[in-house]
Amino acid sequence: MLREFSIIALLTALGTAYSLISGLAPLPWAEPKLQAGEIRLADAQVLDVIWVDARSEAEYAAGHAPDALFYDQGDPAGSIADILERWLQAPRVIVIYCADAGCGTSRQIAEELRRDLPDAEIYSLKGGWSAWSE
Amino acid sequence: MVRVDPTSFFGLIARLVLAGVFLQAGLPKVQDPVAFAVAIENYRIISGSWAMAGAIVLPWLEIVIGIGLLTPWLRRASACTMIGLLGVFIALHLLSWARGLDIDCGCFGESAGSPDYHWLILRNLALLITSIFVLRIALRNPRAPFRSE
Incomplete structure (x- = not known):
């Protein structure tokens, strides 16, 4: 056998x-090129963006971007409502990040958000959370 | 005269069904590994490069064991691997159900929207039982599905 x-x-x-x-x-392990709908960390940091953390709750609790909203995949409607509320207070660029360069959750959520918030400028972060530690 | 043993006959049908399911599951995912990597990440067990590596390897493993089940000299290991994979799939679906994840299962590469966990688990349980049946026959009579008299 x-x-x-x-x-x-x-x-x-x-x-x-x-x-x-x-x-x-x-x-x-390849370094992905900047794809449509992605933004580099350096570019996002110079903007006053709304950060959305699409990792697990434990990873979010361990550390996240300044004032980042946690995107709960178990409750997408509630998470989108939180993002919408923050955006309506002061409309600005929304950047979603997940774990690292290879993860696709942030891109998927960005696509969903673009449907729900067609007026907002929404990106997924190139490199994800790992870009913060580099 | 060739007499068809009922157990061997049903074993052949079971192998054809399992091979069809695994080939149907593997082929679309080979074509679009990035979409499958997203589906893997949605289970929130692994992410990033590991999810992409899994999305590249797993569809090929599904295809190989699907064909392997129809190949006498690969049948036992293919059935064993299939049982292991189906066990993992069932555990993942139970875990996602318990965590309340509203995700696409990624089973056949397509985006099916919200999962029906009852159906997913029942389907995989049926496939698991069928795989065990195939393995039992393969272990008893690894190379000769038909008996001559």
Whole structure:
């Protein structure tokens, strides 16, 4: 049976290599380019933005951007209401971040927010929270 | 005369169903690993590069064991791997349900919106039981699905 598992592992590795070499998938450790809807930390910091933290509650409690709102994925309607309330008080750029460069949660939430707040300027942070510690 | 053993016959049907499900699950995710990485992250267990690595490897593993289940000399390990994967999927769905996460399961690559956890868990349980059935047959008679008399 060990030989069978080895063959399965080998075939899976070959498939993975094909995805990486053919460009079907990005390298997991690759530095992503600035994509549409993304903003660099340096650019966001010079603006008075509304930070939205899309990581877990424990990660948020351990440290977050100044005055960042916690985006609770278990209660997206409540989270969006909080963001809307903050934005209506003083309309400005909204920047959402998740854990690091490879995470896609912030992009997904940014897309949802753009539908709910079409007048707002909304970005996801390039590099996510890990950009803060670099 | 070739007599078809009912157990082997149902075993063949079970293997075809499982292989079809896993191929259908793996192929779209190979085409769009970034979307699958987002689905993995939404479970809030791993994120970033780990989620992307999982999104690249897991669909290929699903495809390989799907084909492996139809290949006599890979059947046992494929069934074992399938049982392990389905166990992990069920645990993840139970965990997400308990945490109240309203996420797309990412099972077949498409965005299905809010999950119906009852259905997801029941479906995976049925697939798990089918995989165990296939493994039992494979262990008993690893290479000959039909018996000649």
